[in-house]
Amino acid sequence: MEERDARPAAPPYIQVHGITKRFPAALKGQALVTVLDQVETSIARGEFVVLIGPSGCGKSTLLRIMNGLIPADEGRVTIDGATVQGPAGDRGMVFQSFNLFPWRTALQNVAFGLELHGVGSQERDGRARRLLAAMGLGGFENYYPRQLSGGMQQRVGLARALAIDPEILFMDEPFGSLDAQTKLLMQDELETIVQRHKRTVVFVTHDMEEAVFLADRILIMSQRPAKIIEEVRVDLPRPRMDHMRAAPEFGELKAHIWNQVRTAQEFRPTIGAVDHPTAATHG
């Protein structure tokens, strides 16, 4: 295993200070639901961090607060020392349900961010075209999203986020709605991209294998009100290759994470928690 020594020593790039978020209860008259409770963490520049935890624990909420899409009730997030006030053009986001604009072609979707920031049409089309080609979508520039398959749509979504050449990529369960094969292919593709352009990535998932395959570091969150209960460093060498999924360390990490997530989930028993206690040992 390669030891990547530069990273642990790097100064924090994204810092999360005591983030607390409460949401109104579903029923009137009930108390507010505390989703995030004094969350603390920091992320180094160029690091690939995965947030994992029981479903409904507030992973996506934390991601949106980090990106500035929703405000926190307490605490603050700083990026490169500056407090996040709202979304900014140098941070890209990829969504679980792709969220492509249906009235825009693949090319126009990818060019969206550049268009917002006043980049000329020739330059933005050129860049969008190159990105689509790099994603294996050359020839599909003029297709509308509904003419594309799920995997292709998410590649457009990824290209759209990359087009603005973001410092940070926020990814909210981006492969969660894809079929199993497409999901593996997309993970490989993302690994290639991350290797090519060193980017800071914050990635939300509830898929243990995906987390181990992609992450430098995995932050395990507890059930609501969520805290980060453990950090797991993944020291598998980069670039990550498909065959590593079969490595013993890979399986051990996955089992460990599942154990933690399951413990967190068992605070409030759900069907999912007792469903497949051995799932972590399966491929």
Added chain:
Amino acid sequence: MVDARALSQTRRGASASALGTAGRLWRYKWIQRGVVWGIIVVAWQTFGLIRGPFYFPTFTDTILGFVRLVVEGDLIVMAASLQQLLVGFALAVVIGIPVGLILGGSRSGEAVLGHYINAWYVTSKEALLPLMIILLGVGFEYRVGIVFAFSALYVIVNVATGMRDVSPSLIETARSFGASRRQVIVKIALPSVVPFMFAGIRLGYGFAIKGMVIAELWVLGGTGGLLADLALQRELDRYFAIALIIALVGVAGSSIIRTLERHITPWGAGAMRTTERRAV
């Protein structure tokens, strides 16, 4: 025996291939339409012959009625009605779209306009006829006003629904790229309203025609007046011809709107149906 069997086999073969040819032809949409049309015309003709012209003109009577409309200059009357229809409907679209955008897009727009639009929606538009006559007389302005009153509402309500229906996750997506409020309106809200706008325009057009006929029936002028006269005089051949022309104006107008919609919203369901290709 043997011969008979052989004969029946060849016959079956022949009829099967005839069926095959018919089946192939049936796939063409114009053949399907033609056959249905043929059945309707024959049934119409037969029914007309049985009932007699006093109650129901035949197909051929109606065609002759159309010729009489042309010869006797009634088409000029209809052209004037068409003009009122188009002016009233154009006003409904031009005024309806911005009103709908304000109604659906802003809280204060809803607060200020909501009640009136609702009242307009639930009240019988026909109840406005006497008031409109008092305000505008019985001429061009009155008829345009009625067409507007009948159709604008559907444009407004649909556009407003579209504005309220803009996907929050698409807005969030735009915001995540740093879109300003203005950019969210121009680049997200407006394009998502377009299909609703067309739905409103198509619906509104149907009601515009209804408004045109009712306005004229009420004051016994124009095409509506003509219809009333012809019915009383039992000149049902021309009456039917006029009714058919009105139906044609409706169908032609709505297919023009549909074609426009396909060109303006190539991503929409209407445009995709014929060209749907899902890449794998």
